[in-house]
Every structure is written in C-alpha cells, then in structure tokens.
Amino acid sequence: MRFKNKLSLLLGIAAFSTAACATDGYRDMKFGTSTAAVLAQANCTMEEPEEAPVGKMYSCEDFTFADKKTEATLFFVNDKFIRIAIAIPDEDVVKTLEILKKKYGVAAHSSQKEMQDVDLYPNKTAFINFDNNHISLLMTSNEDAQSSATLIYSAENILEIQKSRSAVTGDDL
Template sequence: MRFKNTLPLWLLLGMAAFSASACATDGYRDMKFGASTAIVLAQANCTMEEPEEAPVGKMYSCEDFTFASNKTEATLFFVNDKFIRIAIAIPDDDVAKTLETLKQKYGVAAHSSQKEMQDVDLYPNKTAFINFDNNHISLLRTSNEDAQSSATLIYSAENIPEIQSHAAP
C-alpha cells in the first residue's frame, strides 16, 4: 500500500494531546481477548489460511477480512489456544479516518516523533507508530525496501505476558 496524501495526517499528530484510557480494550469487535481459537476464527468472518507456528503460539491469516467496508489482510495471534492479538492492514483511503476515530475514542498514549513519521514517506525500511489505550492499540506505519509505505492497526491483549507464561513449552 502507498499513502497518497499523508502530510495532513501526520500534521494532525503534532497537535495530538497525550491521554490515557482507564481500561484497556478487551478485543476487536466480537473477538474477545482470551477467547479460544475456534471461537475467534468463527467470529473473524474471513477465509483463514493454514496456521503458521510462531515462537510461542500460532498465527492465522486471511486476505478477505472486512475493515471499514473494505476487504483487507488480517493476522490473528493465539498463545495457549487464547486470542492475544490482531493485526489489520489498513487501506490507504482509511488511514486518516482510522487515526481520527482512535484519537477520539482512546486518546493518544505515545507516538513516534514528527521526523520519524515523515521519514516513513521519504526513506526505505522506516517505522513509525501511534499508540492508543495505554499502548494496547497501535497504528504502525512502515516503509519497505522500495520506500513504499503501509499502515497496520494492531490490537493487543493487556495480559499477554501472563498468557505466554501459561503456554506449553
């Protein structure tokens, strides 16, 4: 994905006020953190590929996940048969609206510097982030080796270390 007009989006960040939410999100849509793999995969409502083994747990991916009325890629992460994280590729046209919605709902908890954000559009292999909801939600911007940028929305469970510590060796 390539951002078409990112300057106004990242200028908004310079004006973002720091705030923190009192409680962490408990999942994404109907997919609740800590729920079993079978339940979450049924709720994801997309065509999952075979799972990939991760260092701890499993990852399931699909290319037809619905986000903002569009089909996009998503990856769901599970540890010890419990849902802990979802990463959603954000279509270019939805980035500004997604950012504004997250700012209004959760407030900005932390973010990369203005220079780091601009560097994603200018240089290859750069990363910038904006975190929300006590850092449990992240909007991550990256550029690849060809300096093409993309955005990923990541929702993470609050208690991942606790869930990982109960995972089978």
C-alpha cells in the first residue's frame, strides 16, 4: 500500500502552531475522542492497528472522500484521536485545494520551485498549510517520480499530547 510508505513523512510533520484553530476534527470525528468512537464514525474497513512513534495508527483502503473510496490513516495517542491522513485522488487535488483556500486561507506553503519539483523529480515533498497549520495538503513524489497528495488534519494540541505520552512511556518522539 503506497500510503503506508509515507507514514514516516506524515509523522514527521508535527511542528504545528499552538494558536487557536477552527478545526476540531474531521467530519464527525472530533479530536480527543476515544479510539472506539472514532473508528465507528470512520465508516471503513480498518486493518489491525500498528504501533507508530506517536501512538497507534489504524488504516483503511475504503474511506470515503469526495464520493470516492481512498486510503486513510487515523492516529491515536492514549486512546485519543489526534490526526487523520487521507490520500487524495489525483482528480480531486485541485478542487480540494480551492475549497481549503476558500474556507481557511493559506497559513504557510512550500516555494513554487518545491511544488514544481514534486511533479518533475523523484523523492520530493511540498506542502500547503491551512487553519493555523492544523490542516496540510502534502504533495510527494516517490522514487519513480509519481506524485500523490495527502490531506492531513491534526489536533490543535498534538505536541502536548505527544509530550504527555513520552513522559508516561519514556519514549522519545
């Protein structure tokens, strides 16, 4: 599954602002909600959970986005929902970008050259962040220079949650 190969990159995008954000989750899945409740709301066929540097992650390949089935990964720390990453079908990237820009405005982004490089070269990454950096559209290219996009929603207090897990478990994040 190509989406799972990006998890280290997804997990590395944790430098989010602590300013107030408008986003408190994705759809009806609210950040801070229990694992069981969010998995029921995700309405897709979850694979067995995997341990991740930030806690546990659950993945499915039949998550509904823009009336299409796609891959999604949900992240939990201490039984609390903290992040969702959704593979955006190629034909929906531009529309998704426009909707996000209109709803939240752009908070930060990669340079134009970095964005162009994703389409031209292998192993490149570019991003556009929204809502005080709590929503990211991540564009990547793999070793064959095939590009893809991932939409990531993260909890406002994700760094605090990760630090509290580290303090409890002794893990270095």
